[in-house]
Amino acid sequence: xxxxxxxxxxxxxxxxxxxxxxxxxxxxxxxxxxxxxxxxxxxxxxxxxxxxxxxxxxxxxxxxxxxxxxxxxxxxxxxxxxxxxxxxxxxxxxxxxxxxxxxxxxxxxxxxxxxxxxxxxxxxxxxxxxxxxxxxxxxxxxxxxxxxxxxxxxxxxxxxxxxxxxxxxxxxxxxxxxxxxxxxxxxxxxxxxxxxxxxxxxxxxxxxxxxxxxxxxxxxxxxxxxxxxxxxxxxxxxxxxxxxxxxxxxxxxxxxxxxxxxxxxxxxxxxxxxxxxxxxxxxxxxxxxxxxxxxxxxxxxxxxxxxxxxxxxxxxxxxxxxxxxxxxxxxxxxxxxxxxxxxxxxxxxxxxxxxxxxxxxxxxxxxxxxxxxxxxxxxxxxxxx
Amino acid sequence: xxxxxxxxxxxxxxxxxxxxxxxxxxxxxxxxxxxxxxxxxxxxxxxxxxxxxxxxxxxxxxxxxxxxxxxxxxxxxxxxxxxxxxxxxxxxxxxxxxxxxxxxxxxxxxxxxxxxxxxxxxxxxxxxxxxxxxxxxxxxxxxxxxxxxxxxxxxxxxxxxxxxxxxxxxxxxxxxxxxxxxxxxxxxxxxxxxxxxxxxxxxxxxxxxxxxxxxxxxxxxxxxxxxxxxxxxxxxxxxxxxxxxxxxxxxxxxxxxxxxxxxxxxxxxxxx
Numbered sequence: 001x002x003x004x005x006x007x008x009x010x011x012x013x014x015x016x017x018x019x020x021x022x023x024x025x026x027x028x029x030x031x032x033x034x035x036x037x038x039x040x041x042x043x044x045x046x047x048x049x050x051x052x053x054x055x056x057x058x059x060x061x062x063x064x065x066x067x068x069x070x071x072x073x074x075x076x077x078x079x080x081x082x083x084x085x086x087x088x089x090x091x092x093x094x095x096x097x098x099x100x101x102x103x104x105x106x107x108x109x110x111x112x113x114x115x116x117x118x119x120x121x122x123x124x125x126x127x128x129x130x131x132x133x134x135x136x137x138x139x140x141x142x143x144x145x146x147x148x149x150x151x152x153x154x155x156x157x158x159x160x161x162x163x164x165x166x167x168x169x170x171x172x173x174x175x176x177x178x179x180x181x182x183x184x185x186x187x188x189x190x191x192x193x194x195x196x197x198x199x200x201x202x203x204x205x206x207x208x209x210x211x212x213x214x215x216x217x218x219x220x221x222x223x224x225x226x227x228x229x230x231x232x233x234x235x236x237x238x239x240x241x242x243x244x245x246x247x248x249x250x251x252x253x254x255x256x257x258x259x260x261x262x263x264x265x266x267x268x269x270x271x272x273x274x275x276x277x278x279x280x281x282x283x284x285x286x287x288x289x290x291x292x293x294x295x296x297x298x299x300x301x302x303x304x305x306x307x308x309x310x311x312x313x314x315x316x317x318x319x320x321x322x323x324x325x326x327x328x329x330x331x332x333x334x335x336x337x338x339x340x341x342x343x344x345x346x347x348x349x350x351x352x353x354x355x356x357x358x359x360x361x362x363x364x365x366x367x368x369x370x371x372x373x374x375x376x377x378x379x380x381x382x383x384x385x
Numbered sequence: 386x387x388x389x390x391x392x393x394x395x396x397x398x399x400x401x402x403x404x405x406x407x408x409x410x411x412x413x414x415x416x417x418x419x420x421x422x423x424x425x426x427x428x429x430x431x432x433x434x435x436x437x438x439x440x441x442x443x444x445x446x447x448x449x450x451x452x453x454x455x456x457x458x459x460x461x462x463x464x465x466x467x468x469x470x471x472x473x474x475x476x477x478x479x480x481x482x483x484x485x486x487x488x489x490x491x492x493x494x495x496x497x498x499x500x501x502x503x504x505x506x507x508x509x510x511x512x513x514x515x516x517x518x519x520x521x522x523x524x525x526x527x528x529x530x531x532x533x534x535x536x537x538x539x540x541x542x543x544x545x546x547x548x549x550x551x552x553x554x555x556x557x558x559x560x561x562x563x564x565x566x567x568x569x570x571x572x573x574x575x576x577x578x579x580x581x582x583x584x585x586x587x588x589x590x591x592x593x594x595x596x597x598x599x600x601x602x603x604x605x606x607x608x609x610x611x612x613x614x615x616x617x618x619x620x621x622x623x624x625x626x627x628x629x630x631x632x633x634x635x636x637x638x639x640x641x642x643x644x645x646x647x648x649x650x651x652x653x654x655x656x657x
Contacts, residue, residue, distance in 0.1 A: 341499065347494065348490075351456065352570070353483040
């Protein structure tokens with residue numbers, strides 16, 4: 001099913017977007033070279049699952065004793081078994097997962113942040129390997145390579161009514177609109193701002209883009225309903241779809257590239273010091289915008305017919321937006337200014353009275369917690385029933 | 386004069402007016418060895434409030450190391466440092482800075498990918514918005530503080546002639562402008578004592594004069610200075626007292642005129 005494929009793809013992309021947000025805080029803003037970010041995600045994913053799978057946590061001491069017979073006589077382990085809850089609510093589990101990921105950040109930080117950056121990089125690789133090996137080999141903790149399945153998923157058995165679905169679509173639309181608006185503002189704020197004589201062209205291109213995107217969406221909708229109702233000979237259907245798609249998507253791409261360049265008012269021949277890099281980033285941007293519009297269309301359709309993954313993607317997008325918004329607030333505050341100063345030159349930050357160590361710890365822990373939340377979604381997107 | 390070599394424990398720098406005042410900064414018996422190299426040995430320095438004090442010595446004399454020891458950027462092996470009546474040798478560098486002792490670096494270190502304004506704003510101590518939890522609960526106060534700090538930064542930048550560059554990246558500044566920015570940034574922290582490491586190095590003569598004027602101006606505003614400098618004109622025109630360091634040890638101390646006439650100092654600089 002085509003829509004399902006795009007929703008899965010969007011889900012994956014968004015999970016890694018959330019994951020990278022954490023890395024961006026650590027590496028991008030604070031300059032902490034972290035090659036083992038995946039360790040935070042692993043912790044988040046396994047913790048969420050272990051805490052929500054019915055009975056899994058409760059039987060953990062029992063499995064621990066089976067795995068390590070040395071612990072046989074330890075009474076407190078059995079006592080622990082009576083205290084441990086059967087399962088925790090999903091939200092609490094995610095919070096604990098993020099908390100444990102942050103705790104891992106604290107551990108790495110305390111042991112290495114006083115050293116220079118390269119050592120941190122080496123340690124993070126080491127830690128992520130350790131976490132992977134523990135997850136693979138400590139079967140009492142994670143079931144190892146056999147894996148964990150049949151765990152509870154958020155919004156899994158939920159059948160929203162039409163108004164609820166429409167509200168979800170509306171929120172999604174608002175988020176996408178906000179993103180495009182941000183992008184638009186960012187482009188206008190670039191050194192080469194738009195010039196007056198380009199405004200007409202810009203409007204024209206934008207209208208063209210809108211028409212193309214609307215056309216693409218219509219065509220998708222058509223193809224979507226087509227596949228629901230009539231079963232054409234598959235080859236014919238594929239051919240029809242391909243022609244429709246190309247006819248609609250190609251002009252959109254061309255218009256998109258035009259808009260981005262017109263907004264920038266950057267003549268082709270008059271690039272900046274690194275023209276190829278600028279062009280590459282602008283083209284990537286256009287592609288990204290196109291992808292977003294595509295994912296948006298797919299998600300709207302999927303939400304309308306509601307499936308588990310559509311619900312999860314919606315939840316994830318909302319989470320991503322909230323976290324991104326929060327992170328933007330943080331990094332544009334005086335707190336974020338200290339982080340960037342550490343990236344630029346931590347000696348200067350120290351000389352100006354900033355507690356560099358504490359800020360590095362905060363950054364590492366917060367970035368880790370964000371990756372932990374991404375980990376929970378990573379686990380949830382496997383709907384292994 | 387030659388007997389001025391510091392052996393006594395009491396501050397020997399002496400107040401010009403001879404008042405029995407505690408120095409703002411006093412360091413005694415500071416030593417640091419890097420492996421087998423004794424970079425600084427039993428060094429002493431006193432800086433009285435309101436003075437501009439020079440620290441000179443041949444290359445490799447340990448002046449910058451002494452600076453680093455004073456700010457605890459490098460932990461000293463031995464010695465006591467008292468700043469404003471409090472021992473500070475055990476404090477981490479950032480707390481020393483918060484006590485009001487701000488240093489600059491020999492090669493100007495600006496935060497290249499931050500704007501000139503952000504470089505300035507960063508330096509303000511004890512900002513509410515530097516604590517993450519305050520970002521949620523005190524955003525109003527933070528905005529007010531930022532506005533206030535921006536005005537302050539604007540005034541300081543105007544006074545050193547960097548106001549037109551306020552929104553540029555600090556990395557786009559010239560060498561001299563970086564020196565100015567670094568000093569202006571230190572000023573944002575409301576220091577009691579500024580340690581300047583070669584403020585005139587690599588700067589054209591006109592700008593050197595300007596920098597001297599600024600330093601005098603700020604000194605009249607109540608900031609005490611300790612300056613490492615190789616440019617003797619700067620030292621002679623600015624300083625109230627000069628300490629001479631050679632091979633990690635105190636060689637002499639006195640007024641600029643006394644130092645100029647001291648044969649030991651000449652010998653240390655020019656060789657025998």
